[in-house]
Amino acid sequence: MQFPRIPPHTGSPPAANAQANEVKTRSSAKSQRRFDKQLFEAGQQCQKRLYLDYHDPVEEPESESRRVMSETGKQLLQLAKSAFARGAEVEGTTLEAAAKKTTELLASGTVFALFGAAFVAEGVEVRSDILVRQKDGSLDIFEVKSGTKVKGRYLTDLALQALTIERAGHKVRGIYVLYLDKTYKHAGGEEYTPKGLIKSADVTERVRRILPRVDEQLQSFMRQVTDDSVLELPTGTFCAAPFPCPHLARCSKQEAEFPLRLLPDLTRDLERELHEEGIADFSQLDQARASLTFRQRRTLQAAAEGSLLKEPFVKEELQQVEFPLHFLSIATATEALPRFQNQKPWQPVPYAWACETVTEGGKVTHASFAHADKDDPRPQFAQTLGKHLNSGGMMILWDADSLESIRLLLESLPTEKQAIRATLARPHLDLRRLLESGLFHPKLLANRDLASTAHVLCGIAQPTDKEVTDEDSALRALQKAATPRIRAATKEKLASEIKDWVQRQSSMMHAIYRTLSERTAAAAQEEEQKPAKKTVGPRKQLPPTPVEE
């Protein structure tokens, strides 16, 4: 996202100068970089990110999910390449060597397809996943992507490739995206065939249409890397989209106490408007400002008062629960390439659950399940959960979207339909949505999650001595459990760590419920002591959570 520049200034501010000198001192030792796909993407996210990536890139610690994605990308590329006969891998230890080899191979006319062809022209370098040479010497570009639809950023990536390849003296004939077919159903096992799994889209015209804009952006990005004043730019919602920026730890040190990016329901238009007005701290906003949403006004009020604000409908919702209450936490793993029978690309696979069940009389029981192995966790997951919920009552979930992974099993796991239907038939309460709509606190902003909510409301701190503490560490445990020749005892230990993690989430939900129920009970007592009692009306709709296009 390109953001307006900060309010007009003449020359770089002193703070920007000091930062720029520090960054450039580190940068000067390195050779000048050519522009590539990564820098172009950085420029599209934020001018400051482009500057920092160019002069002072940071090493991103590799998360397990990124590592798995990268492995999947390689696997998919191999699969796509297998559909091209007479293809040659472009070797070369440096990009220059690979570009030289590409030129030689194309000139020789002996190969039909090149894998990893490299080109350098006018300060830009690109590599193509698959390049096909036609008889007349013109080229078709194929880009392999693990998404299930053609996204705008795929097109800009291809436009950059087409521009550079043509500037290097070649004619581009056709441009294609190879991506995953979302309707593909896996037969099971580790074998895939490109036909059925991979779809091809001819995007030649779409890419040609955006070429002038991409070229303009490229020229502008090339100028921007010399502009130190961008170091003064504020953070924004773009810091997390389309991917989390690696410079956030550094940039957040310069942020106001209540940065705009943490205001709930912030649309791009409002964000732009506020930046133009020079507002970087949302606590400076007037609560009466037109166009603010209900949640924004209440968040501003909570920040101004420094206290917790609770809407009456939170109490009403909590009074209408149906015992026994099942505080249910579900863990799913999502991978681009399906592994199990009838699974589709990117379909989440539920592999663990934990439930803290509470009767109306206050009796608490615990149950959990975790499958840490290479084989299919879904049948046991569905059976054990269906059986546990047989006692009736209501499910309390942190995010009811997690039920979607169970609903999808109806189609992909027909043998367990009965257990799946039994689970889906239970009424449920989405605790996250309820609290996001009706609970406001200066420390519960747009980035709130279960752990931060449990910390603010109940004082629960996250353990520091556990192996599995989040989705990424759970995925690492799962990957480890699926490695060949791993000992049964190690697998059991990993399953137990995963169970422990989902169990903690379930306990946090119960603690939040208990805290709020105690507060609502105290409030109800006060209410009863008043002379005229108010009657509780019909169940209200929660205020909608705006979704930005």
Ligand code: SF4
């Ligand atoms: S954290 Fe945000 S403001 Fe800082 S460089 Fe990244 S995208 Fe830009």
